Amino acid sequence: MAGWRCAGYIYIGAGIRGGGALAGGFQFDGAAGAVAAPGTPWRVGVNVPWTVSWTAEQKFDIKLSDDFPGLVDLVQAQNPGDGLPRFAAMHITRHRLGIAYHFCHVCGRRTLARDRFIFPVQSGGFVTMPDESQRYAGNVPPVHLACAKRAARLCPHLRHTAGAAVPYPSEDSRLMQRTDIMPGMEQLAKTLPRGLKIVFSCYRLYGPRFTRQVERLRAALPPP
Ligand SMILES: [Zn+2]
Numbered sequence: 001m002a003g004w005r006c007a008g009y010i011y012i013g014a015g016i017r018g019g020g021a022l023a024g025g026f027q028f029d030g031a032a033g034a035v036a037a038p039g040t041p042w043r044v045g046v047n048v049p050w051t052v053s054w055t056a057e058q059k060f061d062i063k064l065s066d067d068f069p070g071l072v073d074l075v076q077a078q079n080p081g082d083g084l085p086r087f088a089a090m091h092i093t094r095h096r097l098g099i100a101y102h103f104c105h106v107c108g109r110r111t112l113a114r115d116r117f118i119f120p121v122q123s124g125g126f127v128t129m130p131d132e133s134q135r136y137a138g139n140v141p142p143v144h145l146a147c148a149k150r151a152a153r154l155c156p157h158l159r160h161t162a163g164a165a166v167p168y169p170s171e172d173s174r175l176m177q178r179t180d181i182m183p184g185m186e187q188l189a190k191t192l193p194r195g196l197k198i199v200f201s202c203y204r205l206y207g208p209r210f211t212r213q214v215e216r217l218r219a220a221l222p223p224p
Contacts, residue, residue: 050108053091055083098141106147117165136211169210
């Protein structure tokens with residue numbers, strides 16, 4: 001099997017304020033991400049996560065948002081498997097669907113509450129709320145347990161951080177949008193209509209109980 005590559009397992013960054021403005025983070029398509037070597041038999045859900053974008057998907061449009069009333073979503077052409085995977089770049093539309101509707105980051109099928117996991121040690125970050133409390137913010141869609149195990153076995157990043165998937169919290173989470181231009185998307189943003197609030201990305205803001213669990217898990221990690 002060809003080597004597994006990860007997408008999105010990058011920290012958002014700490015010290016972020018306001019609950020709606022995460023700094024830094026992973027790249028999205030529209031960015032100058034690395035392109036995989038030609039001739040490799042990549043397959044979605046097998047050695048390429050579903051949320052990774054492909055070279056044949058470099059077309060973008062906007063439409064009224066279903067998830068964020070009054071705003072406009074950036075949408076990306078959907079042709080997974082066509083061309084080559086761009087591991088450094090999440091697919092804008094699939095990522096949003098995964099975060100909003102709990103589609104599996106690895107295989108793309110919907111996760112049910114009884115089989116829904118995330119990797120909160122390896123992805124996401126903390127947001128400072130207006131009352132100065134911290135909340136964990138997750139920017140990678142959930143995974144099925146079987147998909148989490150496959151990812152943990154094959155993904156070098158997950159293997160090295162020794163992090164197991166954590167059951168998705170029963171505590172409520174909030175779907176949040178980002179209308180700021182993400183790093184690497186500056187050129188794409190110039191081609192979009194001015195004066196519109198365009199949703200470039202989204203994430204989930206988790207509750208205080210799960211936030212404490214993530215803090216404990218991260219504190220228990222061995223030093224790098
Ligand atoms: Zn899955």
